[in-house]
Amino acid sequence: MLEQLKREVYEANMQLPEYGLVTFTWGNVSGIDREKGLFVIKPSGVAYDRLKPEDMVVMDLEGHKVEGGYRPSSDTDTHVVLYNCFADIGGVVHTHSSWAACWAQAGRDIPCYGTTHADYIYGSVPCVRNLTREEIEEAYERNTGVLIADEFELRDLDHNATPAVLCKNHGPFTWGKDASEAVHHAVVLEEVARMAARCEAINPGVKPAPRELQDKHYYRKHGADAYYGQKQ
Amino acid sequence: MLEQLKREVYEANMQLPEYGLVTFTWGNVSGIDREKGLFVIKPSGVAYDRLKPEDMVVMDLEGHKVEGGYRPSSDTDTHVVLYNCFADIGGVVHTHSSWAACWAQAGRDIPCYGTTHADYIYGSVPCVRNLTREEIEEAYERNTGVLIADEFELRDLDHNATPAVLCKNHGPFTWGKDASEAVHHAVVLEEVARMAARCEAINPGVKPAPRELQDKHYYRKHGADAYYGQKQ
Amino acid sequence: MLEQLKREVYEANMQLPEYGLVTFTWGNVSGIDREKGLFVIKPSGVAYDRLKPEDMVVMDLEGHKVEGGYRPSSDTDTHVVLYNCFADIGGVVHTHSSWAACWAQAGRDIPCYGTTHADYIYGSVPCVRNLTREEIEEAYERNTGVLIADEFELRDLDHNATPAVLCKNHGPFTWGKDASEAVHHAVVLEEVARMAARCEAINPGVKPAPRELQDKHYYRKHGADAYYGQKQ
Amino acid sequence: MLEQLKREVYEANMQLPEYGLVTFTWGNVSGIDREKGLFVIKPSGVAYDRLKPEDMVVMDLEGHKVEGGYRPSSDTDTHVVLYNCFADIGGVVHTHSSWAACWAQAGRDIPCYGTTHADYIYGSVPCVRNLTREEIEEAYERNTGVLIADEFELRDLDHNATPAVLCKNHGPFTWGKDASEAVHHAVVLEEVARMAARCEAINPGVKPAPRELQDKHYYRKHGADAYYGQKQ
Numbered sequence: 043m044l045e046q047l048k049r050e051v052y053e054a055n056m057q058l059p060e061y062g063l064v065t066f067t068w069g070n071v072s073g074i075d076r077e078k079g080l081f082v083i084k085p086s087g088v089a090y091d092r093l094k095p096e097d098m099v100v101m102d103l104e105g106h107k108v109e110g111g112y113r114p115s116s117d118t119d120t121h122v123v124l125y126n127c128f129a130d131i132g133g134v135v136h137t138h139s140s141w142a143a144c145w146a147q148a149g150r151d152i153p154c155y156g157t158t159h160a161d162y163i164y165g166s167v168p169c170v171r172n173l174t175r176e177e178i179e180e181a182y183e184r185n186t187g188v189l190i191a192d193e194f195e196l197r198d199l200d201h202n203a204t205p206a207v208l209c210k211n212h213g214p215f216t217w218g219k220d221a222s223e224a225v226h227h228a229v230v231l232e233e234v235a236r237m238a239a240r241c242e243a244i245n246p247g248v249k250p251a252p253r254e255l256q257d258k259h260y261y262r263k264h265g266a267d268a269y270y271g272q273k274q
Numbered sequence: 275m276l277e278q279l280k281r282e283v284y285e286a287n288m289q290l291p292e293y294g295l296v297t298f299t300w301g302n303v304s305g306i307d308r309e310k311g312l313f314v315i316k317p318s319g320v321a322y323d324r325l326k327p328e329d330m331v332v333m334d335l336e337g338h339k340v341e342g343g344y345r346p347s348s349d350t351d352t353h354v355v356l357y358n359c360f361a362d363i364g365g366v367v368h369t370h371s372s373w374a375a376c377w378a379q380a381g382r383d384i385p386c387y388g389t390t391h392a393d394y395i396y397g398s399v400p401c402v403r404n405l406t407r408e409e410i411e412e413a414y415e416r417n418t419g420v421l422i423a424d425e426f427e428l429r430d431l432d433h434n435a436t437p438a439v440l441c442k443n444h445g446p447f448t449w450g451k452d453a454s455e456a457v458h459h460a461v462v463l464e465e466v467a468r469m470a471a472r473c474e475a476i477n478p479g480v481k482p483a484p485r486e487l488q489d490k491h492y493y494r495k496h497g498a499d500a501y502y503g504q505k506q
Numbered sequence: 507m508l509e510q511l512k513r514e515v516y517e518a519n520m521q522l523p524e525y526g527l528v529t530f531t532w533g534n535v536s537g538i539d540r541e542k543g544l545f546v547i548k549p550s551g552v553a554y555d556r557l558k559p560e561d562m563v564v565m566d567l568e569g570h571k572v573e574g575g576y577r578p579s580s581d582t583d584t585h586v587v588l589y590n591c592f593a594d595i596g597g598v599v600h601t602h603s604s605w606a607a608c609w610a611q612a613g614r615d616i617p618c619y620g621t622t623h624a625d626y627i628y629g630s631v632p633c634v635r636n637l638t639r640e641e642i643e644e645a646y647e648r649n650t651g652v653l654i655a656d657e658f659e660l661r662d663l664d665h666n667a668t669p670a671v672l673c674k675n676h677g678p679f680t681w682g683k684d685a686s687e688a689v690h691h692a693v694v695l696e697e698v699a700r701m702a703a704r705c706e707a708i709n710p711g712v713k714p715a716p717r718e719l720q721d722k723h724y725y726r727k728h729g730a731d732a733y734y735g736q737k738q
Numbered sequence: 739m740l741e742q743l744k745r746e747v748y749e750a751n752m753q754l755p756e757y758g759l760v761t762f763t764w765g766n767v768s769g770i771d772r773e774k775g776l777f778v779i780k781p782s783g784v785a786y787d788r789l790k791p792e793d794m795v796v797m798d799l800e801g802h803k804v805e806g807g808y809r810p811s812s813d814t815d816t817h818v819v820l821y822n823c824f825a826d827i828g829g830v831v832h833t834h835s836s837w838a839a840c841w842a843q844a845g846r847d848i849p850c851y852g853t854t855h856a857d858y859i860y861g862s863v864p865c866v867r868n869l870t871r872e873e874i875e876e877a878y879e880r881n882t883g884v885l886i887a888d889e890f891e892l893r894d895l896d897h898n899a900t901p902a903v904l905c906k907n908h909g910p911f912t913w914g915k916d917a918s919e920a921v922h923h924a925v926v927l928e929e930v931a932r933m934a935a936r937c938e939a940i941n942p943g944v945k946p947a948p949r950e951l952q953d954k955h956y957y958r959k960h961g962a963d964a965y966y967g968q969k970q
Contacts, residue, residue: 113736141704143701237376270319473843476840487874611933613943703936
């Protein structure tokens with residue numbers, strides 16, 4: 043079942059090592075079929091060089107396995123919550139990509155210092171707080187998703203304009219209209235994280251890019267008046 | 275038309291990922307035929323691994339498309355202004371190359387700390403100010419070019435001796451006698467930016483290289499008394 | 507003799523350059539056959555691209571060569587002590603991997619700043635003191651092992667939960683249930699060292715990850731209640 | 739003439755891009771035949787991917803070209819002085835390798851922070867002062883060599899134990915018993931420079947490795963009592 047989606051999700055997973063975003067098995071990508079209400083995700087702890095499209099695990103939106111010979115990624119319950127709370131996203135990525143994870147460990151939002159960031163992500167990349175001991179013990183992976191969704195509501199963020207988040211002392215999640223775009227955002231986030239850290243070292247008093255420049259770059263790529271790329 | 279130039283510009287564009295200067299489609303190279311008053315540029319948002327020489331777009335110096343099935347790079351109007359203001363350059367490159375973009379985000383000129391820099395770029399690499407809201411809204415890409423040209427005039431810089439600039443909170447532009455040399459300068463700039471940042475971390479009180487050393491290295495590679503390389 | 511173990515240890519050694527952990531010959535891996543009380547180790551100063559499985563040297567647990575045409579690694583006596591003191595480990599790795607060696611040179615324990623670390627290593631990675639002049643002159647390599655074992659006892663550390671150590675002004679040792687897992691831990695340590703350094707630069711006041719988060723990640727991968735990966 | 743030496747020097751030159759020590763043509767290696775009093779060096783400004791063994795230029799120890807269709811490296815006169823002053827060396831390398839050049843730009847000696855450094859280089863890597871305007875104008879490349887030799891005498895350094903130097907605001911020179919060992923030392927220097935910079939960032943108060951540890955590592959690889967590697 044869902045053979046086409048399994049192939050897409052498999053290919054999106056394979057892009058993680060290709061883009062240098064994962065060491066060993068430290069990452070997972072999922073993609074959803076919204077009509078069927080089912081999503082497909084990487085199995086837990088299987089090496090990328092042995093992964094096959096048919097190894098992908100099919101899950102429903104209550105977190106039950108529907109098909110698959112393997113256990114799904116241990117982070118699956120976070121994906122479940124994100125699909126439920128962000129009702130129009132089509133793909134989710136979790137990695138420990140090095141620079142993004144450094145910001146997560148540092149416990150800081152990534153400020154928007156330039157157009158590379160503004161081209162894809164509107165405003166700062168938020169870093170959510172640690173889960174409490176109770177939240178961890180109750181349901182660590184699910185509560186990670188709940189915390190992300192709550193934080194986006196609290197800060198009044200549009201998850202389509204800010205398709206990335208950092209979990210404190212852990213690492214990033216990104217999402218997009220499908221698995222491939224979610225990976226694209228994971229690559230952008232890693233580069234943005236790298237550049238923000240180095241930029242602060244070069245100028246410790248650096249300020250975020252002016253709002254009008256951020257707007258210009260975001261909206262020349264997104265929305266009705268976008269003019270970047272080719273008409274489709 | 276301009277088949278030879280298209281091939282040259284195509285090859286110069288393909289050097290950007292080869293030298294690690296671009297992620298995804300974040301860069302563009304153009305080259306000009308000064309006799310015909312036409313230049314050739316990468317199409318907007320087309321992936322490098324699908325790019326073909328015949329995809330290059332032909333533009334005139336008023337910014338009108340003369341030939342091509344694709345939209346030109348969204349930064350085309352900046353190239354137009356640079357070709358008009360710097361009347362003897364033959365190629366222009368824009369990238370978000372990581373270290374140069376960090377200095378642009380930091381909003382600082384790159385001081386000349388050594389001979390790697392002085393071999394190619396005379397004095398600091400200037401970082402121009404942000405455009406105002408009005409300049410952005412009126413004509414963002416064109417005014418980026420105007421600001422660069424104005425800054426070079428204001429600082430009394432020779433654009434052939436300083437073939438690189440940083441746009442604040444954005445990234446670098448470089449140029450040269452043709453598209454290939456403009457890419458060469460983009461590679462040099464990225465390495466110079468990397469080394470300047472690390473050098474300041476190693477010695478926070480570091481001073482620029484003495485003027486006589488900068489002169490020696492610049493002029494052993496450029497001008498009538500140059501003796502680097504082979505006679506041609 | 508020990509042909510299968512030689513091949514395993516050879517392959518584990520070859521993973522060091524593959525994972526970018528060694529320059530030239532700056533690293534060595536060994537693996538032990540506990541029933542026979544013999545271990546197999548890389549010969550000293552032989553280039554990785556000329557290494558063959560049959561070049562591996564067989565040693566006993568008193569540090570005598572049992573078989574092999576080459577001299578064993580100059581660090582062999584450290585391996586001997588680690589196998590004797592940590593009676594259930596099956597493989598040992600020593601490298602000068604760049605980031606881990608930086609922390610060793612800096613003389614600092616690596617704090618646990620996040621889940622990438624906590625997934626594999628429980629608590630800080632300890633950095634042991636310098637050997638005294640007397641300890642160096644008496645038996646440098648052996649006393650390096652003795653110092654590591656003493657430090658683990660002094661700090662009451664479980665060597666299976668903390669499978670890595672830094673030797674001050676030198677570099678890391680890691681171990682595991684076999685040679686391959688010891689290399690796996692060497693890769694983890696290098697990434698953890700890189701991220702900890704960058705994380706401190708991004709937030710100089712950063713604190714270690716909360717204990718409950720460290721516990722959660724460590725125990726979802728280790729022990730009776732682990733649920734990461736596939737059942738075996 | 740000197741066909742075997744030309745091949746060795748050619749191969750040593752080709753190792754510079756292989757080990758990531760050069761961008762474009764920013765490096766050169768030479769090797770000497772002490773009996774004939776002639777050395778062989780890379781031609782100036784020729785791209786590595788077009789270099790051939792027969793392109794190597796033969797020079798005498800007064801700096802005159804003896805054979806070759808190309809001009810020799812613009813840094814040839816520095817090599818001449820080093821061969822004359824350090825009478826037992828067999829090869830010389832100059833690069834702008836990124837981290838070593840950062841320390842040169844920073845104008846600092848590289849302290850010996852650990853055994854990776856001590857295994858090859860006894861004590862700090864010295865950074866020599868800038869040449870004066872007069873020294874530059876009189877004979878830049880020759881005076882660079884003279885300054886290096888003078889500095890080694892002034893500091894009472896053994897050039898065989900310290901086979902590397904930094905020229906302020908410029909970059910490193912290394913040497914060895916032949917061209918291949920000189921490249922080996924250039925690789926070591928780059929790694930040592932990288933680790934020293936990062937080590938200082940991790941611990942700003944870091945001190946050099948204790949003398950007895952430096953001695954131990956240097957002398958287990960060098961001199962009559964060396965026991966690293968295989969007997970030859």
